[in-house]
Structure formats: C-alpha cells, structure tokens
Amino acid sequence: MENNDQDSKQSCFLGWMNLQQEDLTELLQALNLYNNSNEDHNHASDLKQLVYKNIGHYQEYVSQRATLARDDVCPYFSPRWCTSLEGSIYVVGRRMMRQEDRISMKLASFQEEIADDLIAIIAKELQAHGEASAEVDKSLVSLLISLRSMLEEAHNLRLNALKELRSIPTPIQAVDFLATARKLNLCVHEWGRRRDQEHENSIMA
Template structure:
C-alpha cells in the first residue's frame, strides 16, 4: 500500500471495491425491493469496465515508476563508489565529483517522487471526474482522504515506535561524504 512517498494509486481501486461491497451488503434489502440509491454498490457495467481499464493502466504505470526508482537507487549505490575506487585526481576532485553525482541523483529521485504524485492525482481525477457519478464522487473523495490520513498517521506512529520522529531527525547528524586530504 505504501509507495514512493504516499499511497499507491492502485489503492484507490481497492478502496472503491471495498466501499462498493460494503454498501451492497448494507443495502441488499433495498435492491431486492427494486430501490436504487446511486451509491457505489450500483456501479454500472460501463463504470466497472472503465474502472478495470484504468486499474490496469495504473498498475502498468506504477510498475514503470517502481522500476525507474529501483534503477536510480542502484545507480546511487554504485556511482560514488566507482568514483572513489578510480581515485581520479586528488581528493578535492574526487569529493567534487562525488558531490555532483549525488546532487544529480537527488534531483532524479525528486523527479520520480513528483511523477508519483502526478500519477496519484491523475488517477484520482480520472476516477472522480470521468468514471464515478457526482454522488459517488462526493462519497469517494472523503473516503480516499481518510485512507490517506490513516496511512500517514500509521507511518508517524511507526516512526515514533522506532525512535524516528521529526524532533530526533532534526537533532541527528546527517551523513555527509567528507574526504580528508
């Protein structure tokens, strides 16, 4: 469920199906009597096909971003060591090269995080604006926000349990590459 600085966009689909199933069970008597409410449990076949298509597209895009992140992480791990191992020039030159490389990688990582945020927004927007009915969208948005807040709270609790919170993170020394002459 956790993925590149937030929720996986595909978690929206699990949430949608969970809400739909719960509503179906709670409104079963109404359905048997022919009463309709327009909620999630009444997703049309066109909506279900659109959701399925968007879900498959989302998973494909998530996998592409995950692979991109994995490649960047491997490069980050290997590149500074290669610079140091080659011992190009003096220590100042090595430090400068390592610093440039790490800065470039940090920018690349930020680009992946931004792409993940953009994907989350695009998928949510597609669901809310183009697939769900207005009533379904009005009910889905608070549920998706609640999911986001719950995951965020869970992450903060886990950090505190493991002694990682904002206060201690600010006091802890940051690891930096220092090469002495």
C-alpha cells in the first residue's frame, strides 16, 4: 500500500515534468512567432490565453498534490522522486522569500510544540507499557493534519505568486518569464538526474 502511494506521488511529479516540457515547447513557439511578426497587437490575446493556460496547469498540479497529501503528507517533505540537486535547491529556495520564512518559522514552532510533546508521550508509554497507546496515535494524527495544512499553505503561496504574472505589463513579458522558468526547472531536473546517475555508476564501478 505504501509503495503504491509513493508511486502515485512520483507519477504525479513525473507527469508534471512532462507537461512542463510540452508547455515550454508551446511557449518557445509563441515567442518565436512574436519575434518574427510585425503585428504585435494581433498576438496579445493569444499570449494572454497561453499565460492563463500555464497558470491553470500549475493549479491542477497543486490540486493533485494536495489530494495525494491527504493520504500521506510526509513524503512531500523529503521526496525521493526528486534528484539530490533539486532537493538542495528546494532547501535554499525555502529561505529566499519572507512569506516562505514565515512558513518555516511556523513549521519550527510546530516541531517544538507538537513533535516534542509526541516524543515525550511515546517515551512515557514505552517505559510504562512497552508499547505506544491510542494517545500516541491521536498525537500523530494531529501532527499529520498540521503538516498537510502547512504544505497546502506553501502550495497556495507559490500559486498566488504565479498568478501575479497576469499583472505584468505585457503578455510577451509574462510568456518570456514562464518559458525561462520552465527551462530552468527542466534543466535542473535533468542535471540532477545525470549527476545522481554518475554518482551511482561510480559507486558500482
């Protein structure tokens, strides 16, 4: 059951990476068409629709992740389907924005208040009875609910930031930004995959 759940989360991520590749191709085609055309105003509507389409794709991905996280949120805090390079970048990225820092502070406070209490309860139960009780299970449920809430908050933060693209002065600037972001994300994933594969090959050699 656990493996199936992990596979579903990994399939969701890989599906998102494939969709980003498709989106990137479409974005680059739109940029090329715009750069080779003298009728900028005729493409504005098409470019806006393309921006909305990309935002919609990310919103669907976030929604799917949130649904999968309801079954088991823990893997999203250390996803095995990401490369080690991606994992390192995510750790650094979480510290870049003030709002994301607020989420990190919330997580740290949560760990101190709830996780420490949970450890104390488990230790007490194991010492007294040799096994954990229903009280431990109840605390674990509270812990997982809080983790899901923080994950959804982080997802919404990123989604809202992406939606700000709609306020960028010109549609072509928004398309250019999306194309650059997609290209960077895909390149980091591919670089990380190659790096991990080379590291694995060197160990086996």
